[in-house]
Amino acid sequence: MELYEKMGYELRELMDKKEVSAREVTESFLARTDAVEGKLGSFLTLLPEEALKTADAVDKKAAAGEKLSPLAGLPIAIKDCICTKDVRTTCASKILENFIPPYDATVVLRMKEQGMPIIGKTNLDEFAMGSSCENSAYQKTHNPYDLSRVPGGSSGGSAAAVAAAQVPFSVGSDTGGSIRQPACLTGIVGLKPSYGSVSRYGLVAFGSSLDQVGPFARCVKDNAMLFDAIAGPDAMDATSARINRTPIAPNLKVGVKGLKIGLPKEFFGEGIDPEVRALIMAAAEEYRKMGAELLEVDLPFAEYALPTYYIVSSAEASSNLARFDGVKYGYRSPNFEDLNDLYFKSRSEGFGPEVRRRIMLGTYVLSSGYYDAYYKRAQLMREKLKQVYNAALDRCDVLLTPTSPTVAFKLGEKESDPLSMYLSDICTVSINMVELPALVVPCGMVNGLPMGMQLIGRKYAEETLYNVAYTFEQTTGLGWVCPTL
Amino acid sequence: MKITHDEIRHVARLARIEIPEDQFDKLAQDMENIVDMVAQLQQVDLSDMELNLSAQCNIFREDEPMPSMPREAVLQNAPAKEAGCVLVPRVMEE
Numbered sequence: 001m002e003l004y005e006k007m008g009y010e011l012r013e014l015m016d017k018k019e020v021s022a023r024e025v026t027e028s029f030l031a032r033t034d035a036v037e038g039k040l041g042s043f044l045t046l047l048p049e050e051a052l053k054t055a056d057a058v059d060k061k062a063a064a065g066e067k068l069s070p071l072a073g074l075p076i077a078i079k080d081c082i083c084t085k086d087v088r089t090t091c092a093s094k095i096l097e098n099f100i101p102p103y104d105a106t107v108v109l110r111m112k113e114q115g116m117p118i119i120g121k122t123n124l125d126e127f128a129m130g131s132s133c134e135n136s137a138y139q140k141t142h143n144p145y146d147l148s149r150v151p152g153g154s155s156g157g158s159a160a161a162v163a164a165a166q167v168p169f170s171v172g173s174d175t176g177g178s179i180r181q182p183a184c185l186t187g188i189v190g191l192k193p194s195y196g197s198v199s200r201y202g203l204v205a206f207g208s209s210l211d212q213v214g215p216f217a218r219c220v221k222d223n224a225m226l227f228d229a230i231a232g233p234d235a236m237d238a239t240s241a242r243i244n245r246t247p248i249a250p251n252l253k254v255g256v257k258g259l260k261i262g263l264p265k266e267f268f269g270e271g272i273d274p275e276v277r278a279l280i281m282a283a284a285e286e287y288r289k290m291g292a293e294l295l296e297v298d299l300p301f302a303e304y305a306l307p308t309y310y311i312v313s314s315a316e317a318s319s320n321l322a323r324f325d326g327v328k329y330g331y332r333s334p335n336f337e338d339l340n341d342l343y344f345k346s347r348s349e350g351f352g353p354e355v356r357r358r359i360m361l362g363t364y365v366l367s368s369g370y371y372d373a374y375y376k377r378a379q380l381m382r383e384k385l386k387q388v389y390n391a392a393l394d395r396c397d398v399l400l401t402p403t404s405p406t407v408a409f410k411l412g413e414k415e416s417d418p419l420s421m422y423l424s425d426i427c428t429v430s431i432n433m434v435e436l437p438a439l440v441v442p443c444g445m446v447n448g449l450p451m452g453m454q455l456i457g458r459k460y461a462e463e464t465l466y467n468v469a470y471t472f473e474q475t476t477g478l479g480w481v482c483p484t485l
Numbered sequence: 486m487k488i489t490h491d492e493i494r495h496v497a498r499l500a501r502i503e504i505p506e507d508q509f510d511k512l513a514q515d516m517e518n519i520v521d522m523v524a525q526l527q528q529v530d531l532s533d534m535e536l537n538l539s540a541q542c543n544i545f546r547e548d549e550p551m552p553s554m555p556r557e558a559v560l561q562n563a564p565a566k567e568a569g570c571v572l573v574p575r576v577m578e579e
Contacts, residue, residue, distance in 0.1 A: 102558035238543040307523040318500060325501070327573055329562035339574050340501075348503040356502055357512065361519055363500040364492075377526045380534040419518045 003028035005482050008074050008168040008222040009249075015062070015073055022058040022073025026051050026117045029075045033119065033166040036485045039147055041139045042161040043120040044080050045088055051075060051117035058115045070249070071229055072115035077161045077170040080121040081128055082213065083202040084108055087118075091204050092136035093126045095324050095331045095350030105202020106237065107171055107213050107230045114229050119167050122157030126352045127321065128178055128206045130154050131424045134415050135354045142411070143186060144483040145449055149408040152182030155216070159186045162216045163450075165482055169226050170216045175207045176309055177403075177428025179214045180454060183440040184403035187450025188480055189223040189469070190216050192428075194460045195435035196241035198227075199234035207316040208239075210309075210432040218480035220441065220470040224249040227462060241460065248463045252470045257291035259468065262396030266302035267427060273406045275446045280402045283443040283453050286476055287400070287468075297392045297399070304381050305430035310422060311365050311378035312433065317355075318362025324350065357418060382433045389434040389456075398468055399456040402427050403440050407449040431456055439465040441472060442479050486520050488513045 003011065003025055014020045030048050037043060058073040078084060081091045083101035085108075090096045104112070111118065125135035133141040133156030141156045143149040144164040151160040155172025159182035162170050172179040174192040183190025191214045198213045205211060215226035228247040234240045263284055268277055288294050326332035326346025333345035351359070365374035392399060405426060414421040431438045436459055440452040457465045473479050490509050493516070497504045504512060556569055565572040 099562055102554060102561055235546050238545065240544070242544060301529070304526055304529060307525050310519065311523050311526070322501075326564060328571055330564070332564035336574065339576050342574060343501040344503050347501050351502070356504075357515060359500050359502060360493075360496055360504075360512070361516060364496045364516065364520070365523070367496060367499060373527065374523060376536070377529075377531060378523075379536055380531040381526055381529065383534050383536070384531065418515055419522060422519075422522075 002032070004032040004165045007219050008071070008217060008225060011074060011168065012070065015068070018062070022055040022062070022117070023052060025073055026055040026075050029119060029165070029167055036164050036166065039142060039485055040144060040160050040164055041141045042122055042157045042164065042166055043077070044090060044092065044123050044138055044157070046120040047087065047118055051119050054115060054117040061115070069114040070225055071111070071169070074116055074169060075119045075167045076111055076116045077119050077122050077158055077167045078108060079124055079155050079158045079170070079172045081124060081173060081204045082108060082171065083204070084118070084121065087121065089121065089204070090138070091127050092124045092138055093350065093352065093355065094137045095346070097331060099329055101202070103202065106199035106234045108202065110230050116169070122155070122161055122170060124157055125154035126355050127204070127317070128154040128173055128175055129317070129354050129358055131177070131181055131421050132409070132414065133157065134411065135352060137352050140411060143408045144485060145187065146408065149410055149449070150185070152185035152404070152408060154178040156182050158216050159183055159188060159190065162186075162218060163188050163480070163483065164485060168217065168222060171213055171226070171230070172216060173203055173206070173211055173213050174432065175210045175313060176432055177425045179216065180428050180438060180440040181404050181425065183216060184452035185408040185450065187442045187452065188216055188218050189220055189442070190214065190440045191223060191227055191462065191465070192431060192438045193227065193231065193462060194241070194437040196239055197231050197437065197460065197462065199237040199240045201234055201236035205320040207313040208320060209316060210313060212432070220466060220473050221249055221252060224252060224466045243460060248466050253467050254471045254474050256287055256468060256471050259292045259398070260295055260396040261287055261292050262295050262297035262392055262399040264297050264299040264302065264392065264399055264401060266299045267401040271405050271423070271426065272402055273446070276402055276404070276406060276451060279444050279446055279451055280400070280453050283472065284400055286472065290471065290475055295396055297396060299388050299392055301381065301384055301388055302430060305385060305433065306422065306426055308378045308381045308385070309425070309429035309433060310361070311374050312382065314358045314362035315366050315375050316362070318359045318366065321355070321359055326350070354418065385430055386434045389430070389436060393458050397464060401454045401456065403452050403454040407446050407451060427454060435459060437462045437465055439469050441469040443472070444478055486517060486524060488517050488520065
């Protein structure tokens with residue numbers, strides 16, 4: 001068995017017993033990346049030398065007898081919309097092709113404090129807008145389990161890199177499902193934390209009332225280890241919750257006896273592939289056998305989540321992306337007549353078609369005459385959805401749903417029809433609007449392709465989600481399988 | 486809902502984005518489809534709901550002076566600069 005096939009926590013144990021060094025671990029993942037990256041296209045930037053330098057520093061600390069952090073010497077990849085000091089951060093957009101951030105995002109600082117070697121920056125849909133990674137201005141990323149299919153999006157590069165064992169850990173961002181849907185389609189574990197659990201300082205903003213940074217890993221324990229490292233208050237993010245947590249990973253528990261699991265019937269209806277539905281129901285049945293109580297719950301108005309989400313997220317995106325004007329940073333068109341023309345030309349030449357479309361939609365719903373009809377109604381619906389979800393979670397400890405209505409689709413299949421692409425987010429978008437945490441865990445295969453279920457919890461109850469997921473993983477033995485590439 | 490070329494032109498101007506004339510039809514069609522989807526919200530009675538923006542209010546920290554980023558770091562990504570400032574085309578009439 002190669003080192004890269006081992007879980008992060010297993011590598012930690014081997015390093016602690018001095019059986020392997022941080023350099024050997026990092027070299028194993030770098031060699032794996034060399035071997036498979038040409039087929040996958042997970043990375044926009046690779047940083048092998050810097051990663052080895054960090055690994056050597058960890059080995060030096062270990063040799064000096066210093067105590068190591070839980071994630072020291074374990075490599076990580078970072079979605080390219082999260083700022084890394086002195087390392088190009090493009091958001092997979094031409095408009096940021098040469099952008100070199102002068103500072104680190106808080107999550108990056110926390111990885112560095114742990115001593116995690118940063119292997120590279122991963123591909124995404126431009127500015128995190130998309131569900132397939134096909135909207136990147138640079139390259140398409142392929143699903144490691146079938147190269148003719150998408151890895152999901154927008155954090156498709158971060159998901160593919162972990163699923164293919166190019167790295168044991170990565171981070172992504174999730175505005176409407178961008179961590180959970182790719183985790184589901186590549187058969188790994190992904191968390192969208194509660195709004196406020198993880199600092200967004202240094203994350204390039206898309207929809208500020210929805211965005212969260214979160215972890216990817218191949219098993220529940222690894223995922224919890226990374227969450228423990230990046231979560232927690234940050235004075236640099238005014239929306240970061242001032243909660244001090246105890247670490248989750250060292251205290252994971254198996255057992256769901258008496259736990260109430262809600263199955264919202266709105267998530268199991270039309271539009272969900274029957275085989276996906278059957279697999280998720282089979283997972284629920286497993287929980288029942290383990291002693292959990294299954295309850296059918298109603299989530300009225302759930303069908304309005306998608307329209308509400310596209311109004312809120314596009315409106316916030318149109319406002320957030322106003323900062324890209326060709327003046328302070330980013331691309332500036334060489335052909336302009338005056339300042340206004342500089343704005344028009346730089347933005348039109350710098351943004352790709354999907355980003356332009358969302359900015360147009362956002363500007364439209366915020367424009368005079370339409371504001372009340374769209375944006376204000378969407379905000380009211382969002383309040384309604386919060387009531388509905390909170391009522392369901394008063395009756396249940398967690399909700400269990402599908403993550404994606406289908407398995408990974410083919411590259412090009414939905415590219416020309418934005419609306420059909422939007423529908424692939426139908427199971428995930430509402431969770432961002434209601435600010436709750438949701439964890440995706442693999443629960444089997446459909447036609448040889450990975451599939452994951454979504455567990456939704458009460459606000460800040462990430463620990464419950466991890467325990468419930470850990471119980472499933474440990475009891476059923478289902479989980480990540482190393483793809484043959 | 487029909488979206489006219491004039492509306493596309495108006496919204497594009499507000500967003501500071503140039504849309505080539507030959508893309509108007511496709512964009513209008515895409516936006517019509519999306520707007521029709523989001524227009525479902527009009528059918529719901531939300532008269533019992535109130536906006537509750539205070540629930541999402543910011544957490545403030547003390548306003549204390551702290552070291553800020555050096556000027557060179559702030560300017561390192563500016564596409565054009567001169568004398569420690571960002572350079573833009575003339576905005577005042579002579």
